[in-house]
Amino acid sequence: xxxxxxxxxxxxxxxxxxxxxxxxxxxxxxxxxxxxxxxxxxxxxxxxxxxxxxxxxxxxxxxxxxxxxxxxxxxxxxxxxxxxxxxxxxxxxxxxxxxxxxxxxxxxxxxxxxxxxxxxxxxxxxxxxxxxxxxxxxxxxxxxxxxxxxxxxxxxxxxxxxxxxxxxxxxxxxxxxxxxxxxxxxxxxxxxxxxxxxxxxxxxxxxxxxxxxxxxxxx
Amino acid sequence: xxxxxxxxxxxxxxxxxxxxxxxxxxxxxxxxxxxxxxxxxxxxxxxxxxxxxxxxxxxxxxxxxxxxxxxxxxxxxxxxxxxxxxxxxxxxxxxxxxxxxxxxxxxxxxxxxxxxxxxxxxxxxxxxxxxxxxxxxxxxxxxxxxxxxxxxxxxxxxxxxxxxxxxxxxxxxxxxxxxxxxxxxxxxxxxxxxxxxxxxxxxxxxxxxxxxxxxxxxxxxxxxxxxxxx
Numbered sequence: 001x002x003x004x005x006x007x008x009x010x011x012x013x014x015x016x017x018x019x020x021x022x023x024x025x026x027x028x029x030x031x032x033x034x035x036x037x038x039x040x041x042x043x044x045x046x047x048x049x050x051x052x053x054x055x056x057x058x059x060x061x062x063x064x065x066x067x068x069x070x071x072x073x074x075x076x077x078x079x080x081x082x083x084x085x086x087x088x089x090x091x092x093x094x095x096x097x098x099x100x101x102x103x104x105x106x107x108x109x110x111x112x113x114x115x116x117x118x119x120x121x122x123x124x125x126x127x128x129x130x131x132x133x134x135x136x137x138x139x140x141x142x143x144x145x146x147x148x149x150x151x152x153x154x155x156x157x158x159x160x161x162x163x164x165x166x167x168x169x170x171x172x173x174x175x176x177x178x179x180x181x182x183x184x185x186x187x188x189x190x191x192x193x194x195x196x197x198x199x200x201x202x203x204x205x206x207x208x209x210x211x212x213x214x215x216x217x218x219x
Numbered sequence: 220x221x222x223x224x225x226x227x228x229x230x231x232x233x234x235x236x237x238x239x240x241x242x243x244x245x246x247x248x249x250x251x252x253x254x255x256x257x258x259x260x261x262x263x264x265x266x267x268x269x270x271x272x273x274x275x276x277x278x279x280x281x282x283x284x285x286x287x288x289x290x291x292x293x294x295x296x297x298x299x300x301x302x303x304x305x306x307x308x309x310x311x312x313x314x315x316x317x318x319x320x321x322x323x324x325x326x327x328x329x330x331x332x333x334x335x336x337x338x339x340x341x342x343x344x345x346x347x348x349x350x351x352x353x354x355x356x357x358x359x360x361x362x363x364x365x366x367x368x369x370x371x372x373x374x375x376x377x378x379x380x381x382x383x384x385x386x387x388x389x390x391x392x393x394x395x396x397x398x399x400x401x402x403x404x405x406x407x408x409x410x411x412x413x414x415x416x417x418x419x420x421x422x423x424x425x426x427x428x429x430x431x432x433x434x435x436x437x438x439x440x441x442x443x444x445x446x447x448x449x
Contacts, residue, residue: 041374070222070231072222072227072228072231074223075231075232079232079235082235082236083239086239086242086243093254094250096250096257097250097253097254098253100254100258100276101276104261161375192374193374193375
């Protein structure tokens, strides 16, 4: 191959860094909002959800990219769906066997990864037309961009809503000290309801846009 | 072969489906024992929690084996049913039967406070099933502890039934009134429950879930009435 480029060339690095900021699937493309609202009341499910989405997206991108020259174009969406659905069931089964508590919390949302627009979007827009390695990077980048937002939202929602942070392996940590509660501090119960997730995402979009002028529409 | 032709498309789809089905079936079969184990352990943790014994995935098995000294299945007339393992009785199926046809499982637990009876509960909340375990003192009347859980009640509202502040007030309530007739424990709005031995406070904003818990207690405990009076 004459056009062999290094594994992490500038162009390939962009595949990872772009979705973290200027092409973020949640805050810029506003995809995958449903699960962002649903699993961010606590930090741990958000982290597990991010890892699950990363697993599904990376492997789905890789498989579709490997198969891209064999897939009959008339059933390509069906092929994509089968690949994604199979991977999601794998994740669900593995969680049920090794992380039962977390799988109970995520409940139906693992299954709903199938309908996460980010995944079908990346398969259709990227993996079908690019080489496997680039597709893997694209998968890592986009799921990381999704995960970062999920974790930021979950951090604030759990901290302000329950006064705790739940980390995998560490359990629930009390962050707001008891003394605050004795002085009359009260957890904001509104934070753990879905609308606050939307508002938090909105605030993140606001902050991101005010810091990055390229994102502001010219009119 | 023409990659856009019908034959190719059909072949492609068929092979893909067979491969995926084989992989998933294999994974599912391999992980099944571990998954069933997790479900069992979670159930044991809940049962133990209803008598105030805290356990986690590691210690539940041991504590359960040590504390639960007997399990039995009874019917509505209060007689013991032989040949049925209480632990494997699936309440979600039982509650669909007529009350007189149901199997009522019961666990006897030895605690530092003496022997307690643990009764499993199952009912309907707002979005899906709610369930729990309630433990009674050996008089078969006074509640020793209760634990509730749910599939997908609203976080912050109905989902609060799985929190301690909702469960602790059940302790000390009674399910029969002074004359000995069955009253169950009601989950009531406001502060009506103060001084009432047959009621606890409901969760504001979680009315339907609270009513679900109330109905669940009434419906499930009623089946044990004859047995407990013996």
